[in-house]
Amino acid sequence: MFHQQDHLKSQLQDSPPASRQLFHCHECGKQYNTQLGYRRHLVAAHSAAAGLPCPEGAPSLLEHLSSHIDRPPPSEANASATVPVRERKYSCERCDRRFYTRKDVRRHAVVHTGRRDFLCPRCAQRFGRRDHLTRHLKKSHAQESRLMPPCAPSTPVATPSPAPPQGSVKEEPSPVACDMGSVSKEPMETFSRDMYNSYPMANAVPGMGHPHGLMQGSLSSSMGVARHMPPQSSHPHHHHLQPPVAPQQQPYSNMARYQHGSTSYPRADVDSFLLDLQSAPPPHLGAVNSSTSTSASPQREVPGEGVCAGSDPHLLSRSPAITSTELSCTTNMDLGPLLGFLPFSLPPYSPHMGMGGLVMSYPPATTTTSPSSSSTGLSSQAPGPFTFFQPPQAHVPQGPGAHNHSQLPQAYSSPAMSTSSALPHYYQAFQQ
DNA sequence: CACTGCCTCGACACATGG
DNA sequence: CCATGTGTCGAGGCAGTG
Numbered sequence: 269m270f271h272q273q274d275h276l277k278s279q280l281q282d283s284p285p286a287s288r289q290l291f292h293c294h295e296c297g298k299q300y301n302t303q304l305g306y307r308r309h310l311v312a313a314h315s316a317a318a319g320l321p322c323p324e325g326a327p328s329l330l331e332h333l334s335s336h337i338d339r340p341p342p343s344e345a346n347a348s349a350t351v352p353v354r355e356r357k358y359s360c361e362r363c364d365r366r367f368y369t370r371k372d373v374r375r376h377a378v379v380h381t382g383r384r385d386f387l388c389p390r391c392a393q394r395f396g397r398r399d400h401l402t403r404h405l406k407k408s409h410a411q412e413s414r415l416m417p418p419c420a421p422s423t424p425v426a427t428p429s430p431a432p433p434q435g436s437v438k439e440e441p442s443p444v445a446c447d448m449g450s451v452s453k454e455p456m457e458t459f460s461r462d463m464y465n466s467y468p469m470a471n472a473v474p475g476m477g478h479p480h481g482l483m484q485g486s487l488s489s490s491m492g493v494a495r496h497m498p499p500q501s502s503h504p505h506h507h508h509l510q511p512p513v514a515p516q517q518q519p520y521s522n523m524a525r526y527q528h529g530s531t532s533y534p535r536a537d538v539d540s541f542l543l544d545l546q547s548a549p550p551p552h553l554g555a556v557n558s559s560t561s562t563s564a565s566p567q568r569e570v571p572g573e574g575v576c577a578g579s580d581p582h583l584l585s586r587s588p589a590i591t592s593t594e595l596s597c598t599t600n601m602d603l604g605p606l607l608g609f610l611p612f613s614l615p616p617y618s619p620h621m622g623m624g625g626l627v628m629s630y631p632p633a634t635t636t637t638s639p640s641s642s643s644t645g646l647s648s649q650a651p652g653p654f655t656f657f658q659p660p661q662a663h664v665p666q667g668p669g670a671h672n673h674s675q676l677p678q679a680y681s682s683p684a685m686s687t688s689s690a691l692p693h694y695y696q697a698f699q700q
Numbered sequence: 701c702a703c704t705g706c707c708t709c710g711a712c713a714c715a716t717g718g
Numbered sequence: 719c720c721a722t723g724t725g726t727c728g729a730g731g732c733a734g735t736g
Contacts, residue, residue: 304709305724365730371702372730379729393727399705400727407726704735714725 302407 291306292299300306356366358373362380367373375397384394386401390409395401 300724302725303707304726307708308724368731371704372732374702376730396728397705400729402705404727702736704733706731706733708731709729711728712726714723716721716723718719718721 291303293306293309298309300309356368358368358370359366360373360376360380362377365376367376378396382396384396386395386398388394388401388404388409390405393404395404
């Protein structure tokens with residue numbers, strides 16, 4: 269019936285996934301980065317010409333589809349005679365929404381909890397579901413991912429963590445999922461895991477209202493990305509581990525988290541977050557130790573990370589100090605060692621730095637002039653923990669083009685060195 | 701049955717041109 | 719300023735797998 273859709277379907281199947289493929293409109297030659305964009309174009313521009321109009325007279329595809337609501341598909345019309353009509357017999361206790369399966373209800377719970385345990389290692393954006401993060405990585409960071417050297421999946425390096433990755437909390441998926449371990453089928457994903465694994469982050473702080481909402485620290489570690497606690501948490505622990513970053517960096521990382529504030533984050537959430545920025549206490553490792561040692565388990569990500577770290581030449585080439593730190597981090601949350609190995613002193617805490625979330629920053633020099641500093645292409649994007657922690661002086665405002673954007677994940681670029689063109693508008697809004 | 705991931709749609713934000 | 723086009727994300731449906 270919908271020739272265009274069939275066409276699209278076949279085209280999608282032919283297209284390699286996980287890459288930023290283009291969707292070409294054979295009618296007008298237009299290209300789209302997303303399937304949705306292409307489909308919308310088809311519906312809007314070629315539906316009439318292609319004979320898409322529904323036989324029933326629906327003016328648009330969407331309207332046509334809506335006409336089928338509560339009606340079995342034509343192909344199943346006959347079968348429906350013998351198959352009882354499905355009903356949404358599982359309802360959400362908090363909103364009375366109904367679903368076809370219980371797992372859908374559980375997954376739906378995230379809507380109420382507001383938890384966003386899946387953090388993008390590249391832009392610090394958070395997602396409530398793993399598949400959302402996966403999709404985000406594929407869509408938004410596909411190109412960056414391709415620069416990453418594939419992580420040998422068959423190279424078992426790290427000792428699998430005994431702790432089940434996500435099992436503790438079923439109703440509310442633990443942040444652990446961030447390890448992306450199960451998603452590591454592509455270079456990009458491999459990179460993600462690397463990001464997660466380098467350093468454990470301070471996690472749940474007692475009384476923070478995030479019992480299991482541990483931001484598996486590993487993620488932010490190598491990337492220097494702050495693993496933000498869910499909005500509910502009024503005391504982000506990420507400030508426990510505060511790398512010396514330019515004042516603007518933190519706002520940026522936080523900002524990324526709220527880039528879709530209007531829809532993704534309730535106003536209150538944003539407000540509370542801003543409050544955190546202003547009231548965040550100086551990094552305090554002690555708090556981290558005491559609070560994290562019993563809670564969550566950043567270690568959970570260890571397995572995935574270990575694998576990557578072990579198989580990734582880039583990671584192997586890192587400083588031994590880092591390696592040892594990582595190892596220690598995998599077993600406990602004591603961040604003392606973590607900070608101890610830092611080659612530089614942490615900058616004095618400043619409210620302007622916001623919650624000390626770890627923020628990844630690319631050293632202007634290394635990222636722009638020596639992408640090959642490390643043995644792998646990944647180096648240019650994931651130069652290693654040390655490179656992410658830039659001495660304050662490194663963040664000197666630079667003119668546009670001061671660094672090569674094509675080789676860097678824009679999101680990771682230090683705001684200080686980022687030009688207005690390097691970041692989406694909503695990112696820029698946070699750079700003030 | 702639970703977990704995972706893909707597909708799809710709706711909503712929103714942003715960019716651009718009139 | 720507004721309309722339009724496009725990209726992205728939240729969320730639900732559902733199939734595959736163990």
